Amino acid sequence: MNFSEIIKTVLKKQGNAFFYTPSFYDDSKSYLFTDSLRQIDFNYDENLSTKFSEIDSSISDGIPSYGLINYEFAYMLEERFKHFLNSTGGALFKFYLFDKNNVTVFNSNKINFDDNPNNDYSIGEFKLSATKNKYLKDIEKIKNYIAAGDTYQVNYTSSGMFDFRGSIERLILNLIFNQSGEYVAIINEFPKLIISISPELFFTVKGNIITAKPMKGTMPRGINLKTDSINKLKLLDSGKDKAENIMIVDLLRNDLGRICELDSVCVKNKFQLEKYETVYQLTSKIEGRLLAATFSEIIKNIFPCGSITGAPKIRTMEIIQELENRKRGIYTGAIGFYADNKTVFNVPIRTIELDLESGKGLIGMGGGIVWDSNPVEEYNEMLLKAEFLLNLQPLFEIIETMLLENKSIFLLEYHLKRLEETARFFLFKYDSREINSKIDEIVKNSDFSEKYKLRLKLNKWGRISLEINPLKIYCGEFRVQISDKRVNSGNKFLYFKTSNRELYDLQLKSSRKAGFYEALFLNEKNELTEGCISSLIIKKNNKYFTPPISSGILDGCYRQYFLDNNNNVFEKSIFMDDLIEADEIFLCNSVRKMVKVLFDSGE
Known part of the structure; x- marks a missing residue:
């Protein structure tokens, strides 16, 4: 089935939903729910036991279903939170039941993404719900609470509002292209559309085994292979991030201990690194053998996930309510489904609520605050969490x-x-x-x-x-010019060969039209980098020199081959004077191999 057709099916009717797992995850399956049989709503003043019994019975009967749990539903589960509840805002927990014939299960590998919608979209007027000054002051207040012994860690969040116009299918396609979260959910809650590209598992139940995988610890990705590897090691060696992670692991072990067999709860994988397009994250995997625990017992005992509250949970949630002073809604609540004899619920981070009528959008961002947190760094990390929406890269190959x-x-x-x-x-x-x-x-x-x-x-x-x-034979003169367009070594696409190379393609076309074989680029540090389709090598005093990768160049195959097979080739920054004073200048790639070129500094 085509991806755009799936999204159009979701948009047809309130209650339709698509749960997608990207195909590079092992045994990835995706689920399309259409035409629900009925809907179970939990409103703020209702008796929980009756509604929970209906859900437990449906799961026991094998009826496919999915649920949406707002963060504020936790206020119905704890007596100390009851005064936080109010009658506005609709149901806090929705559960949809489906006929088995209306649940389509896909092998994610079989979903066709080649029908890319051509329509574009725009996101504008982005505005945070809290000013930077308030955010920084609130972090200082949290640190005061930590000093007083009220809490050890607080997951403090903010939200951003924006305007959306254009193709929803294209937006969703770009989101899953740019953010490979394992737990994608597209849910029609008309007039709202929920788009959750979450990387974080809340819990999964298969047989009598319950698994949780809290996510704490974040590091931005690097711009090339070297800086990416450095950042990866930084996160793995970060005492602060590991301390945050272990706090939440201990909290979830305690939560799971209430519903699992004695001594069965254990940490299977501690401090596992997960890679996403913009960040590295630390996760730890916790497993336990359930007692005769129903879905309702699981939710009552472990919701909300400790990774998005902090520890200890009850007091920390009171601090969150005091400082955030707003509804989180579905953000940091839970989204999940029951099908194929398994229950899978995620923590909806990287999540958007989009009003289909007005085009108004809402996104949540946040992070864990501990005693040694730097307020400015935490603010910047919070903004980084919105990059998956605000800095979407166009689709490329x-x-x-x-x-x-x-x-x-x-x-x-x-x-x-x-x-x-x-x-x-x-x-x-x-x-x-x-x-x-x-x-x-x-x-x-x-x-x-x-x-x-x-x-x-x-x-x-x-x-x-x-x-x-x-292969066409080049019949022109092998002259090169200097492009009047600068490149920036901070652009990660310079280091990889992709279709995202419009600058180079346009420059090559212009240079060939002007009678040149190639054009060389300068970066922001006045270093020569490379040509449009070639690596640069110069010869001076029987030694060869080529720019280092850090200047912002592709690691050309012929360039690397030349480095590997000659002991008189060196990497160094090359400037205009070096080019002018070179004995010989070469451009190389694996198609044309090594070509001697001429450069006239007067041209």
Whole structure:
């Protein structure tokens, strides 16, 4: 089924929902719920036991269902919170029941994303619910509460409001492209549409085993392979982040202990690193063997998830109510479903509430505050959580351009290594066997006497396309010019070969039209970086020099091959004077190999 058709189905009727797991997760399945049989609502003043009994009975009978639990539903579960409740805002907990024939189960690999909707959208007028000054002051208040012994950690949140116009299908597609959360939920709560791209599991139940996986500890991703690896190690070595994580693990172990067999609750994986497009996160996995616990008993004992409250839970939630002084709604509550004899509920972070009539949107952001938290750093981390909406990258593909000659791919190992590293960096699905098979087929059908340019494209969902053309001979002069457009070494797309290269494509077209073979770019530090399709190498006194990766360049396959196979090649920053004074200048790539070029500083 096409992705856009699925979203259109969700939008057709209130209560329709789609739960999606990206295909690079193991055994990924997705669920489309349509035309609910009935809806069970928990309002602020209702008796819980009757409604919970209905839900428990439906699950016991194997009826597929899903639920939405607002954070404020917790106020109905604890006597100390009852005075926080009020009659406005509608149901705090909704549960939808479905006929089995109206629940479609997909292998996520089979969902077709090739029908990309062409319509665009815009997000504007973004405004935080709290000023920076208030946010910083509230963090200081939290630290005072910690000093007084009221709490150890507070998950303090804010929200952002924005205006939305345009294609909802395109927005959702871009969101799941940019944020590979394992627990995606698109739910029609007309007039609201809930779009949750959550990476955090609240709990799952299969048989008598309950599993929780709290998420605490955040570090931004790097801009290239080196800085990304550094940031990854920083998070794994962060005492602060580990301390936050273990506090919440202890809280959830205690919560699960109420509903599990004695001594069965254990931590399976502590401080596991999870990678997303913009951040690294630390998670820990907790398991226990349930007593005869129903769904209602689970919710009564562990909701809300401790990772979005802090510890100790009750007193900390009172502090949250005092300082935030607003409704969180579905954000940090719970969203999940029952189907295929399993229950899966997530913590709805990275979650948007969009009014389909007015176009007004709401997004929540937050983070855990502990004694040694730096208020400014916490504020910046909170803003980082909104990047998945406010700084969406356009859809792009990974590209490799290779030389096929004598029925063999030149530097194939280099290309495949770079392709896989790029796929891992951007969280693209990568199937090495399928890629090698398709390349082998192309090579087998090629003419031994011909040279070809082979272009491989890989999209987010693992779709591979190959285009082969006879290699054209360049007949012009091998002169280069300096582009008047600057690049910035902080742009991560400079370090990877993707279709997001409009600047280079336009410059190459312009340079060729002006009679040049290539154009070289300067970065913000006046360092020469690379050409539009070539790596730069200069020769001086029988030594070769090429810019370092940190200048903002692609690790070209031929460039790396040249470094690996010559002991008189060095990486160093190259400036205009170096270019002018060079004995020889070369541009190289794996298709044209190494080409000597001319540069006239007077042109």
